[in-house]
Amino acid sequence: MQTKDRYIQQFDETQEMALTTKNLHIYYGDFEAISEADLQIPRFKITALIGASGSGKSTFLRSLNRMNDNVADVKGEIWYRDLNLNSKEIDVYAMRRQIGMVFQRPNPFPKSIYENITFALERHGITDKKELAERVETSLKQAALWEEVKDKLNQSALALSGGQAQRLCIARAIALQPDILLLDEPASALDPISTAQLEETLVNLKQHYTIVIVTHNLPQAARISDYTAHFSQGKVIEFNNTKETFTDPKVKLTNDYISGDFG
Numbered sequence: 001m002q003t004k005d006r007y008i009q010q011f012d013e014t015q016e017m018a019l020t021t022k023n024l025h026i027y028y029g030d031f032e033a034i035s036e037a038d039l040q041i042p043r044f045k046i047t048a049l050i051g052a053s054g055s056g057k058s059t060f061l062r063s064l065n066r067m068n069d070n071v072a073d074v075k076g077e078i079w080y081r082d083l084n085l086n087s088k089e090i091d092v093y094a095m096r097r098q099i100g101m102v103f104q105r106p107n108p109f110p111k112s113i114y115e116n117i118t119f120a121l122e123r124h125g126i127t128d129k130k131e132l133a134e135r136v137e138t139s140l141k142q143a144a145l146w147e148e149v150k151d152k153l154n155q156s157a158l159a160l161s162g163g164q165a166q167r168l169c170i171a172r173a174i175a176l177q178p179d180i181l182l183l184d185e186p187a188s189a190l191d192p193i194s195t196a197q198l199e200e201t202l203v204n205l206k207q208h209y210t211i212v213i214v215t216h217n218l219p220q221a222a223r224i225s226d227y228t229a230h231f232s233q234g235k236v237i238e239f240n241n242t243k244e245t246f247t248d249p250k251v252k253l254t255n256d257y258i259s260g261d262f263g
């Protein structure tokens with residue numbers, strides 16, 4: 001029954017949260033791109049952010065690990081453990097080790113597959129050759145790429161297919177052993193087979209990571225996510241478990257969006 005203007009599912013205290021946003025407002029100059037996006041993002045789950053183009057999904061996602069610094073003015077609180085990530089005291093570089101981001105277009109470095117993964121590790125002070133090799137193997141396995149690349153780790157990452165390159169970017173992010181992975185339309189440049197592989201990878205990863213994914217692909221959100229937040233004009237107007245969002249939306253605009261009825 002779609003009788004509400006806004007519906008936000010509340011959790012009980014037993015559900016552990018990875019991130020909680022409070023009073024979040026995000027401005028580009030005078031334009032308020034996010035005005036009501038207080039969300040609790042459960043740990044070890046996949047949360048999908050859906051909504052029409054320009055509704056604020058990427059703006060919200062990018063604020064979670066401070067990618068909007070110097071671009072937008074972010075007001076409010078973003079709680080991770082007992083830290084407000086949106087405070088001046090936060091070491092943004094160290095924080096991004098815990099909260100990694102994978103972008104829309106795969107962006108491997110013009111280096112070997114192996115070096116793509118070790119580059120950030122070395123910059124974070126991990127130089128032991130054995131540990132580096134172990135992290136490369138584990139992260140490629142977790143990203144479901146190991147079998148395809150294990151015999152060509154020294155070849156250029158630029159020779160990988162789009163789907164392989166995107167899984168390499170995921171391996172690169174998880175090699176740092178973060179808590180949370182933020183993904184901004186990671187499958188939008190991929191063919192259906194690569195998309196299916198990526199989806200399978202993400203579902204397996206949630207055993208170890210909390211995942212937040214922006215997607216325009218509604219069947220994809222329905223297939224892989226546990227929770228869905230529907231953004232409309234800078235506000236989260238519905239947040240619920242994904243099954244209910246797609247079978248019994250509480251807000252008419254959500255029903256219209258998922259059924260393709262924008263008239």
Ligand SMILES: Nc1ncnc2c1ncn2[C@@H]1O[C@H](COP(=O)(O)OP(=O)(O)OP(=O)(O)O)[C@@H](O)[C@H]1O
Pocket residue numbers: 028033051052053054055056057058059060071
């Ligand atoms: N760097 C920027 N400077 C000014 N305005 C911006 C900037 N980035 C985004 N916006 C505006 O903020 C609003 C939200 O944009 P955002 O990219 O977050 O939406 P979105 O829901 O992710 O859209 P899409 O699905 O098309 O990627 C839009 O009106 C957009 O034009």
